[in-house]
Amino acid sequence: MTAVIVGAEPQSLHAPTVIQRPEHTIEIVSDAGEGAQKCGQIFGAVSAKMGNGVWTVEIIPAEIQPPPRTADGASGNRIRIGTNAITNWGDETNLVVAFNEQVLLGRHRLGALASDAIVLLENSWATNPNPETRAAWDKALAELSAQSYRIIEVPMEQQCLTVDENPRKGKNMFVLGMLAYIYNRSVERIEEQIAYAFRKKSQEVYDKNISLLRLGMEWAAANLDFRIEVPTNPPAEALVVMNGNEALGMGALASGMEFGAMYPITHATSVSHYLAEVFSKFGGILHQAEDEIAAVGSAIGASYSGKVAFTITSGPGFALKTEFIGLAVMTETPLVIIDVQRGGPSTGLPTKVEQSDLLAAMFAEPGDAPRVVIAPSTIEECFHAVVTARQIAETFRMVVMVLSDANLSTGVQPFPRPQLKKEWFAPELDLAPVKEGQRAYEWDDQMGTSTRVIPGQPGGMFTVTGLSHDERSKVAYGAGIHQHSTTMRSRKLAVLQQTLLRPTIHGDQDGDLLVVGWGSTKGAIEEGVDRARAEGLRASSVHLTFLSPLQPGLKEMFSKFKKVMTVEINYSDQVGDPFITEENRRRGQLAMLLRAQTLCDVDCWTRVPGEPLRPGFIHKAIRDAVAAAGARS
Amino acid sequence: MTYCAILPVLDDDDREFALDDYEGAQARWCPGCGDHSILTAVEKLLVAEQLKPEQTMFVSGIGCSSRFPHYLKTYGFHGLHGRALPVATGIKLHRPDLDVFVVMGDGDCCSIGAAHWIHAIRYNMNMVALLLDNSIYGLTKKQTSPTTPQGFKTNTQPFGSFLPPLNPLTTTLGTTNVSFVAQTAEWVPAHLYATLRAAYRHPGFSFVRILQRCPMYTQGMYEEAVKNPAMMELLVHDDGVTAPELDRVYKNRVQHDPSDLDAARRLAEDMGHIRLGLFYKNEGRARYDLIRKVQKVSASDRMKLLDAELDHYAV
Ligand SMILES: Cc1ncc(C[n+]2csc(CCOP(=O)(O)OP(=O)(O)O)c2C)c(N)n1
Ligand code: SF4
Ligand SMILES: [Mg+2]
Numbered sequence: 001m002t003a004v005i006v007g008a009e010p011q012s013l014h015a016p017t018v019i020q021r022p023e024h025t026i027e028i029v030s031d032a033g034e035g036a037q038k039c040g041q042i043f044g045a046v047s048a049k050m051g052n053g054v055w056t057v058e059i060i061p062a063e064i065q066p067p068p069r070t071a072d073g074a075s076g077n078r079i080r081i082g083t084n085a086i087t088n089w090g091d092e093t094n095l096v097v098a099f100n101e102q103v104l105l106g107r108h109r110l111g112a113l114a115s116d117a118i119v120l121l122e123n124s125w126a127t128n129p130n131p132e133t134r135a136a137w138d139k140a141l142a143e144l145s146a147q148s149y150r151i152i153e154v155p156m157e158q159q160c161l162t163v164d165e166n167p168r169k170g171k172n173m174f175v176l177g178m179l180a181y182i183y184n185r186s187v188e189r190i191e192e193q194i195a196y197a198f199r200k201k202s203q204e205v206y207d208k209n210i211s212l213l214r215l216g217m218e219w220a221a222a223n224l225d226f227r228i229e230v231p232t233n234p235p236a237e238a239l240v241v242m243n244g245n246e247a248l249g250m251g252a253l254a255s256g257m258e259f260g261a262m263y264p265i266t267h268a269t270s271v272s273h274y275l276a277e278v279f280s281k282f283g284g285i286l287h288q289a290e291d292e293i294a295a296v297g298s299a300i301g302a303s304y305s306g307k308v309a310f311t312i313t314s315g316p317g318f319a320l321k322t323e324f325i326g327l328a329v330m331t332e333t334p335l336v337i338i339d340v341q342r343g344g345p346s347t348g349l350p351t352k353v354e355q356s357d358l359l360a361a362m363f364a365e366p367g368d369a370p371r372v373v374i375a376p377s378t379i380e381e382c383f384h385a386v387v388t389a390r391q392i393a394e395t396f397r398m399v400v401m402v403l404s405d406a407n408l409s410t411g412v413q414p415f416p417r418p419q420l421k422k423e424w425f426a427p428e429l430d431l432a433p434v435k436e437g438q439r440a441y442e443w444d445d446q447m448g449t450s451t452r453v454i455p456g457q458p459g460g461m462f463t464v465t466g467l468s469h470d471e472r473s474k475v476a477y478g479a480g481i482h483q484h485s486t487t488m489r490s491r492k493l494a495v496l497q498q499t500l501l502r503p504t505i506h507g508d509q510d511g512d513l514l515v516v517g518w519g520s521t522k523g524a525i526e527e528g529v530d531r532a533r534a535e536g537l538r539a540s541s542v543h544l545t546f547l548s549p550l551q552p553g554l555k556e557m558f559s560k561f562k563k564v565m566t567v568e569i570n571y572s573d574q575v576g577d578p579f580i581t582e583e584n585r586r587r588g589q590l591a592m593l594l595r596a597q598t599l600c601d602v603d604c605w606t607r608v609p610g611e612p613l614r615p616g617f618i619h620k621a622i623r624d625a626v627a628a629a630g631a632r633s
Numbered sequence: 634m635t636y637c638a639i640l641p642v643l644d645d646d647d648r649e650f651a652l653d654d655y656e657g658a659q660a661r662w663c664p665g666c667g668d669h670s671i672l673t674a675v676e677k678l679l680v681a682e683q684l685k686p687e688q689t690m691f692v693s694g695i696g697c698s699s700r701f702p703h704y705l706k707t708y709g710f711h712g713l714h715g716r717a718l719p720v721a722t723g724i725k726l727h728r729p730d731l732d733v734f735v736v737m738g739d740g741d742c743c744s745i746g747a748a749h750w751i752h753a754i755r756y757n758m759n760m761v762a763l764l765l766d767n768s769i770y771g772l773t774k775k776q777t778s779p780t781t782p783q784g785f786k787t788n789t790q791p792f793g794s795f796l797p798p799l800n801p802l803t804t805t806l807g808t809t810n811v812s813f814v815a816q817t818a819e820w821v822p823a824h825l826y827a828t829l830r831a832a833y834r835h836p837g838f839s840f841v842r843i844l845q846r847c848p849m850y851t852q853g854m855y856e857e858a859v860k861n862p863a864m865m866e867l868l869v870h871d872d873g874v875t876a877p878e879l880d881r882v883y884k885n886r887v888q889h890d891p892s893d894l895d896a897a898r899r900l901a902e903d904m905g906h907i908r909l910g911l912f913y914k915n916e917g918r919a920r921y922d923l924i925r926k927v928q929k930v931s932a933s934d935r936m937k938l939l940d941a942e943l944d945h946y947a948v
């Protein structure tokens with residue numbers, strides 16, 4: 001049943017019903033360019049500041065300017081807020097504001113909306129002079145009536161026209177006003193946030209936005225019969241709120257690196273946008289190179305000649321960098337590579353999430369090229385991962401890959417304000433003369449590590465080379481030396497592994513099922529596990545930050561569970577699919593790795609929907625897996 | 634010295650450098666390979682300019698020519714085929730105090746590395762880029778390169794190279810922000826040296842194409858030119874490359890003002906003559922390394938800035 005309130009004439013509302021919820025998921029969808037994202041970002045930031053747990057994700061159409069009013073063109077923001085910490089984007093949306101019925105339809109068809117979702121829908125289309133538009137409206141509303149949404153028509157355009165002659169420009173602030181009323185958000189904080197978001201625009205623009213905001217609030221107060229309360233829980237400690245890419249960029253600043261190079265590519269670009277604004281203040285250079293090969297090449301050049309440098313990219317760009325990665329490994333030039341993964345292969349799903357670069361990150365280039373791969377699993381970890389990556393790269397003269405993904409890059413989440421440390425900064429260059437008899441690679445047999453010599457140091461004039469070489473960096477093709485140098489480059493990984501902690505288990509130390517994850521899925525997996533445990537299932541999970549080397553203790557840990565299963569956003573053949581057998585089944589990337597490394601029968605549940613995994617789906621996969629484990633034993 | 638903030642000791646450096654201070658490993662090119670004379674001329678330049686070995690950086694790609702850094706006792710980076718320029722770009726941006734030389738082959742620079750070449754010209758950072766052009770792929774044994782003459786038989790185009798060769802001079806001269814383009818030949822040492830010196834002294838991206846003999850795979854390609862200086866033309870000008878000792882032998886001389894880009898392009902276009910000299914020079918071009926120069930920021934200032942950054946995102 002669809003209840004319709006026609007909001008044109010104010011209702012005579014006394015006190016609206018206040019709906020209390022421990023959490024609520026809101027989305028704002030529009031055609032691209034109508035500002036739904038900005039509206040959502042401000043709403044999310046203000047909610048976090050007020051003490052709600054928040055997770056925000058962008059809803060991004062694949063094209064820059066998809067045709068207006070199309071189901072595929074939905075663009076916007078999805079904000080999940082809660083009284084407690086929110087660690088992932090959740091399941092279905094409870095309240096949606098749509099700027100037209102077609103983008104709403106797009107979300108409906110994706111199954112993004114809860115069956116009882118409240119919908120605030122721009123209704124100017126219903127009376128549009130174009131009969132086709134009116135017919136499309138009727139058809140869409142008929143389709144939407146399949147669910148029991150509560151659709152509330154809102155005369156957004158009519159209202160906004162009273163402030164601005166171009167309603168396309170101001171609707172988002174009107175909507176923000178409505179949401180501010182519904183969720184009782186602090187107006188001062190919203191105004192602050194608007195001032196920051198439009199800091200590059202004129203006072204006039206700001207004033208207009210504020211008028212629209214107030215208009216939206218007033219309209220909502222006069223016309224809506226409900227409000228929603230998600231109690232806030234003002235944080236005890238200082239928090240910051242940002243998205244994963246801002247956190248990566250800030251991590252680069254906190255690491256003291258001074259050179260980064262990139263070539264624009266979704267989802268990595270916003271890191272560069274952020275750094276482009278601030279990096280020079282920190283004495284840093286962000287170089288937009290002519291392509292990804294040049295980007296990694298110049299980062300290697302900078303790193304070789306001084307402080308550890310970094311390059312940022314996403315899938316296709318990473319593919320181009322691989323030859324240079326081999327060179328960095330061979331010359332033992334420290335390097336940080338950030339790959340914000342997206343859907344692949346090839347150009348794939350440029351705006352969507354996937355975790356399909358794990359094996360490429362580890363093995364992409366020919367030859368034996370050991371390197372470190374770490375994957376932050378929260379926005380907070382995005383920040384710290386870069387600091388850690390820089391330190392490891394420097395200490396071990398190694399390439400360190402940081403694998404983020406589109407879920408983290410566009411997700412916004414509050415986290416404890418980092419307690420900055422000077423030790424995080426790369427040390428100042430020491431150009432002291434090298435010691436007598438210094439060699440280019442004084443491989444320590446125990447550690448594999450060696451001191452790096454940089455240009456400017458008198459006495460150290462070595463020529464590093466990508467050819468096989470001896471300790472003095474002389475080209476050397478002998479079997480013995482190649483065996484030895486390859487061993488030394490590999491040993492560093494083993495040494496690093498010995499310093500790592502056993503990962504901690506979420507849940508009991510033994511049971512029927514252990515779910516293993518990596519990267520951005522942590523929040524959703526743990527929520528799925530918690531739901532399963534609440535039903536009495538004996539499921540736990542463990543999340544790996546280090547993928548290369550793997551953290552210690554996994555085999556022993558796995559042995560305490562009847563079944564071990566990875567949950568990943570990458571492809572695997574599903575048992576029961578045509579032609580799929582135990583022998584030919586292609587498994588999830590982490591599953592492959594764990595099977596090889598632990599000789600345990602690690603199963604996997606992986607999907608490539610182009611969106612983050614929903615905790616509800618993971619919950620169901622856990623139920624199935626526990627049932628299967630039970631049946632087996 | 635520009636990096637005195639971190640290296641104060643070298644400011645009153647009174648070391649004197651002789652040839653053997655720059656000599657690295659024994660060169661392993663074929664006997665008679667033109668690369669030997671280029672190495673000799675470069676060493677001579679290093680001595681003449683008294684470049685501090687530890688402040689001098691040679692970056693190369695892969696090829697016979699790219700072995701160059703191994704044969705010097707400066708800092709060297711022998712990287713990937715075609716990718717010397719990106720590495721050099723990173724080094725120069727991060728360490729503007731270093732003197733950077735880039736050594737590339739014709740396959741290296743004009744084929745696999747062509748994108749970087751075009752952009753390096755436009756970046757116009759202060760470095761010397763040497764194209765050791767033997768018109769062939771030497772290291773991989775005689776395949777057609779972009780500069781191989783049409784009809785010249787190689788292992789990949791055994792019936793003769795199919796297309797007219799790419800002209801590295803016009804390509805360079807046609808690129809926005811070009812600032813220094815010269816051509817010289819390894820068998821004319823005085824000219825080679827004078828060209829290298831002018832290139833080194835030019836503040837910007839100095840592109841020098843060095844015609845290089847490869848007795849192994851292109852034997853005879855320049856035989857006549859070597860024997861008969863009358864086949865060659867020298868571009869001369871007060872602002873150009875001068876080597877008075879050549880006056881008696883090289884009688885074909887063209888007055889060319891290196892500030893005249895149109896004339897330079899015309900002269901470079903005509904492949905009928907082998908022309909040595911400075912085609913173009915402009916010290917007024919935008920320089921990416923200067924534009925991107927950053928001030929050092931102390932650790933405590935960074936802490937303050939970071940704190941302020943976090944304030945923007947504070948809840
Ligand atoms: C990516 C890559 N492709 C191909 C090669 C093989 N290769 C090595 S050197 C070379 C060409 C060398 O020719 P040139 O650059 O003219 O240098 P020369 O040896 O003539 O000095 C090629 C194709 C390589 N090393 N790397
Ligand atoms: S093959 Fe040619 S270019 Fe290479 S070293 Fe021999 S002569 Fe020189
Ligand atoms: Mg060649």
